[in-house]
Amino acid sequence: MTLHSDASMTIQHLDEFTLLALASGHFDAETREQYMRHVSACESCGRMYANNAEVWAALVLEEKVKPPSPEAKERLFRQIRASAQPSALDWSLELTKRLRVLLHAEPILDLRRWDMLREDISTQHYDSVALAMRVLDRIVESTGLGADVDENTVIRSLEPLLHRLDNLVDARPKATDQRQYLERLLGRLRNDADARRPFKLEYTDLNDSPPKKRFFEIRLIEEHFASDERTVLRLSKEAANLFLGALNLEIEDEQAAIEAVVQSQLDRGRFDEAVQAARDAKFRSQQLQEKIERLLRETRRDISSVDWLKAVPQDLREAREHITGRLRIERQIISSARERLEHLEQGSREAQRVALIADLMDDCFDRHLRLHEVLMTAHSVFFREQERQAFIPRRLMHLPDLFAGVLEPLMMATKADAIKALSEAMPTLLGVNAPSMLSLADLITGLLRPRRIEFSLSVPTHKQNWQEASLDRVRFSETTQLAAQDYLQQVPALLSTLIDRAGQAGEPEAVLEYLGLRTLQAFETDQTTGLQVRRVEQSWQAWGFFGDDLELELFSDAVNVDMMEEAQ
Amino acid sequence: MNTNQDTFDAARLIQWALRPESSPSRSEEYATLLERYLDRHEFREMVTSIASGLGLSVLSGARRGQSLVLVPLPDSVFAVSVGQYRLGSTASEDARLLDGLIQVAIAATVYPKATDLLADPMLVRNPISVDEIELTLRQLVDKLEQAARGQPDPESSTAGIYEAWRVYKNRAAARSTSDHRAASNTTRRMIEYALEYLVKQRCFKRNGSQYIPLFRYTLLVQEFAATRMYAAIQKALRSEPSEVV
Numbered sequence: 001m002t003l004h005s006d007a008s009m010t011i012q013h014l015d016e017f018t019l020l021a022l023a024s025g026h027f028d029a030e031t032r033e034q035y036m037r038h039v040s041a042c043e044s045c046g047r048m049y050a051n052n053a054e055v056w057a058a059l060v061l062e063e064k065v066k067p068p069s070p071e072a073k074e075r076l077f078r079q080i081r082a083s084a085q086p087s088a089l090d091w092s093l094e095l096t097k098r099l100r101v102l103l104h105a106e107p108i109l110d111l112r113r114w115d116m117l118r119e120d121i122s123t124q125h126y127d128s129v130a131l132a133m134r135v136l137d138r139i140v141e142s143t144g145l146g147a148d149v150d151e152n153t154v155i156r157s158l159e160p161l162l163h164r165l166d167n168l169v170d171a172r173p174k175a176t177d178q179r180q181y182l183e184r185l186l187g188r189l190r191n192d193a194d195a196r197r198p199f200k201l202e203y204t205d206l207n208d209s210p211p212k213k214r215f216f217e218i219r220l221i222e223e224h225f226a227s228d229e230r231t232v233l234r235l236s237k238e239a240a241n242l243f244l245g246a247l248n249l250e251i252e253d254e255q256a257a258i259e260a261v262v263q264s265q266l267d268r269g270r271f272d273e274a275v276q277a278a279r280d281a282k283f284r285s286q287q288l289q290e291k292i293e294r295l296l297r298e299t300r301r302d303i304s305s306v307d308w309l310k311a312v313p314q315d316l317r318e319a320r321e322h323i324t325g326r327l328r329i330e331r332q333i334i335s336s337a338r339e340r341l342e343h344l345e346q347g348s349r350e351a352q353r354v355a356l357i358a359d360l361m362d363d364c365f366d367r368h369l370r371l372h373e374v375l376m377t378a379h380s381v382f383f384r385e386q387e388r389q390a391f392i393p394r395r396l397m398h399l400p401d402l403f404a405g406v407l408e409p410l411m412m413a414t415k416a417d418a419i420k421a422l423s424e425a426m427p428t429l430l431g432v433n434a435p436s437m438l439s440l441a442d443l444i445t446g447l448l449r450p451r452r453i454e455f456s457l458s459v460p461t462h463k464q465n466w467q468e469a470s471l472d473r474v475r476f477s478e479t480t481q482l483a484a485q486d487y488l489q490q491v492p493a494l495l496s497t498l499i500d501r502a503g504q505a506g507e508p509e510a511v512l513e514y515l516g517l518r519t520l521q522a523f524e525t526d527q528t529t530g531l532q533v534r535r536v537e538q539s540w541q542a543w544g545f546f547g548d549d550l551e552l553e554l555f556s557d558a559v560n561v562d563m564m565e566e567a568q
Numbered sequence: 569m570n571t572n573q574d575t576f577d578a579a580r581l582i583q584w585a586l587r588p589e590s591s592p593s594r595s596e597e598y599a600t601l602l603e604r605y606l607d608r609h610e611f612r613e614m615v616t617s618i619a620s621g622l623g624l625s626v627l628s629g630a631r632r633g634q635s636l637v638l639v640p641l642p643d644s645v646f647a648v649s650v651g652q653y654r655l656g657s658t659a660s661e662d663a664r665l666l667d668g669l670i671q672v673a674i675a676a677t678v679y680p681k682a683t684d685l686l687a688d689p690m691l692v693r694n695p696i697s698v699d700e701i702e703l704t705l706r707q708l709v710d711k712l713e714q715a716a717r718g719q720p721d722p723e724s725s726t727a728g729i730y731e732a733w734r735v736y737k738n739r740a741a742a743r744s745t746s747d748h749r750a751a752s753n754t755t756r757r758m759i760e761y762a763l764e765y766l767v768k769q770r771c772f773k774r775n776g777s778q779y780i781p782l783f784r785y786t787l788l789v790q791e792f793a794a795t796r797m798y799a800a801i802q803k804a805l806r807s808e809p810s811e812v813v
Contacts, residue, residue: 400685403676406672425672428788
C-alpha cells in the first residue's frame with residue numbers, strides 16, 4: 001500500500017517508505033511519474049520528499065556516486081528514515097540547558113539598557129555591568145566566616161572605581177548622586193522593583209512539539225539576616241555559578257577543577273591567580289556546607305518537603321565521596337604551599353600570597369572535616385525526624401493572598417463583622433507579650449532605694465513686699481482727695497466760695513464733687529469729720545451745683561482735719 | 569533522661585525568647601541554648617512541651633544566630649490584647665477596627681503576592697513607610713467607594729451595617745492639634761503607632777522614614793500569621809451576621 005489517508009483531513013498521502021524509495025530513484029519511470037504528480041500537488045508529501053531527496057543526494061555524494069548495493073541501500077534507507085523523522089531532532093536537551101545557562105546573564109546584561117535610559121546625566125558614564133561584576137566579586141570574597149558584607153560596605157568598596165570612571169570623562173558628580181546610583185544598582189541586582197522576587201526569565205523550549213514558551217526564576221543578590229543582627233549581602237547559587245564560570249557543572253566537579261587550578265598555579269609560581277582560585281574553592285566548600293545544612297534543616301522542619309528516597313541519599317553519597325577526595329587534595333595543596341613558603345623570602349609579597357593560599361585551603365579543609373562529621377550522622381536525622389513527624393498533622397499549605405484574600409474582604413465586611421474577625425486575626429501579627437507581674441523583689445528594692453537627690457532647677461526670685469489692700473474700689477483717688485484738702489483748710493468759708501475757688505483754679509470736676517460730698521457728709525451731725533457745717537438761708541448755683549449754701553468751720557478742739565481723717 | 573537542669577535550661581530558653589529585645593548575638597547563654605535547641609532533638613521536644621503548657625507555640629523556622637520566635641496559642645495569656653496594644657487608653661470600636669486594618673495592611677504590603685509567602689524568611693524584604701501604607705489603604709478605600717456607587721447608602725445610624733472601609737474613609741489622614749502637634753487619632757498617626765509598636769517588638773527596624781522588616785516578622789507572617797489570619801477572617805465572614813454592636 002503506498003497511499004494512506006489522513007484521518008483528520010481525509011486526504012490520501014504517500015507513506016514514508018514510498019517517499020524514501022522515490023527520492024532514491026527506486027521506481028520505474030511510469031510509477032515515478034504517478035507519484036511525482038501527487039508529490040507536486042501535496043504540500044505535506046512534497047516537503048518530506050524534498051527532505052529525503054536532499055539527504056539522499058548527500059549520501060550518494062559521500063559514496064562517490066557508485067551505485068549502492070541492495071544491503072547498502074537498505075542501510076541508507078534506515079539512515080534516511082532516522083534523519084527524516086519530523087521531530088525536533090535538530091534540537092537536543094543539551095541545547096536547552098545551554099540556553100538556560102546563557103539566559104542567567106540577562107538581568108546583568110539588562111543593566112546596559114539601564115545605562116542608556118538613565119536620566120541622571122551625572123552618572124551616565126558609569127558602566128553598570130562592570131560595576132556589577134565588582135559587586136559580585138566583593139560579595140564572594142567576603143562570604144563566610146562572619147565577614148559578610150552589608151550594603152554600605154559594598155557601596156564604599158565601589159566608590160574608588162567610580163572615581164576612576166569619573167576621571168576618564170573628567171566628570172565630577174556629587175557624592176549623593178554617586179551613592180544614589182550605587183543603591184539603585186544594588187536594587188537592580190536584588191530586583192527591588194519587583195519586591196525582591198526572583199527574576200523571571202523566558203525561553204522557547206524547542207524540545208516540545210509544538211515548541212513552548214517556558215520560564216524559570218533566578219536570583220542574583222540576596223540580602224540575608226545575619227547572626228549578628230546585621231543584614232548582609234550574599235550571592236544566590238545561580239549568581240555564584242554564573243560569576244565563577246561554572247554554570248553547567250556540579251559544585252563538586254567545579255571545586256575539583258578549582259583546586260587543580262590552585263595546585264597548578266602554585267607549582268608555576270602564579271600566586272595571585274592561585275589566591276583567587278583558592279578563594280573560589282573556599283566559596284564552593286561553603287556552598288556545599290550550606291546545601292547539606294539546608295537539607296537537614298528542611299528535614300527537621302518538614303520531612304515530606306525533602307526527597308529522602310532518591311535525591312537526598314544521592315546528594316549525601318556524592319558529598320561524602322567529594323569530601324573524601326577533597327580532604328586528600330587539600331592536604332596536598334596545604335603541604336605544597338607550606339613547602340613553597342620555606343623557599344620564599346620571609347615577608348615578601350610572594351610569601352604573603354602563598355601564606356594566604358595556605359590559610360584559605362586550611363579553611364576548606366576544616367570546613368570539609370566538620371561537614372564529614374555531619375554527613376556521617378545525616379541518616380540518623382532522617383530516622384529521628386521520620387519518627388517524630390509521622391503523626392504530626394500536615395501544615396496548612398494554603399497560601400493566602402493578603403490583599404485580595406484578607407485585607408479587601410475585611411474592608412468590604414460590615415464594621416461589626418470586621419471587628420469580630422480582627423479580634424482573632426490581629427493578635428497573630430503582634431507576637432507575644434509577657435504579662436506584667438508584681439515582683440516583690442522589685443517592689444522592696446524600689447522602696448529601699450535611697451531617696452534621689454533632687455536638683456534645684458528653679459530660678460531664685462526677689463523678696464516680695466506684701467501690702468494691705470482693700471477690696472473696695474475707691475471713688476476718689478488720693479490725688480483728688482489731697483487737692484480738696486487744700487481748700488478745706490481755708491475754712492471758715494461758704495461751700496459756694498470754696499467750690500468757686502477750686503473751679504476758678506481749674507481743679508478737675510472730681511475735686512469739686514469731693515468738696516461737695518465731704519461737706520454734705522459733715523452736715524450729718526452724728527459724723528465726726530473735724531468740720532462743722534451750718535445751713536445759710538440763701539440758695540446758690542455754680543459749677544454744676546445747685547441748692548442751699550452751707551457754711552463750714554472747724555471744730556474748736558480739733559487739731560486738724562488730717563488727724564481726724566486718719567482716725568476714721 | 570531528662571534532668572532538672574535540662575528542664576531549667578528549656579524554660580530559660582523560653583524566657584529569653586519572650587524578651588523581644590534580647591538576641592543570641594548579644595547573649596552567650598541564649599546562643600548556647602539556641603544551639604542546643606537546634607541540634608538536640610530531646611531538648612527541642614522539651615522546649616516545645618513547656619512552651620505549649622504556657623500557651624505558646626515555637627515557630628519551626630528557628631535559625632542559628634536569630635531569636636527563637638514564639639507565638640500565642642488561642643486564649644493565651646501571652647497574646648497581645650487591645651489594652652496592651654494601646655497602653656493607657658480605652659480604644660473606641662472605630663480605633664480598634666482601624667488598628668486591625670492597619671496591621672493587616674502592613675503585612676499585605678510586605679507580602680503583596682501569595683507566592684511571596686514561600687520565600688526564604690531569611691531574605692530581607694523591601695522596606696515600607698507610613699506613606700506607603702496610607703496610600704495603599706486610601707487606594708483600596710477609593711476602589712471600594714467606586715464599587716459602592718449606585719448602591720443604596722447604608723444607614724449610618726445602624727453601626728453594624730456600616731462597612732469597614734467607610735470608617736477608614738471618614739477618618740482624616742492628618743490633622744494638627746491646637747498646639748501644633750500631630751493629632752493621635754488620624755490614620756497616618758495610627759500607622760506610625762503600629763509601625764513603632766512593631767519596632768518595639770523587634771519585628772521592624774527603623775531607618776529614617778523607612779521601616780525594614782526583620783526576621784522575627786518575616787517568620788511570624790510566613791509561618792503563622794498569614795494562614796491564621798486568612799482562616800479567622802474566612803470563619804468570621806462566613807458565619808451568621810454579627811449582632812449590631
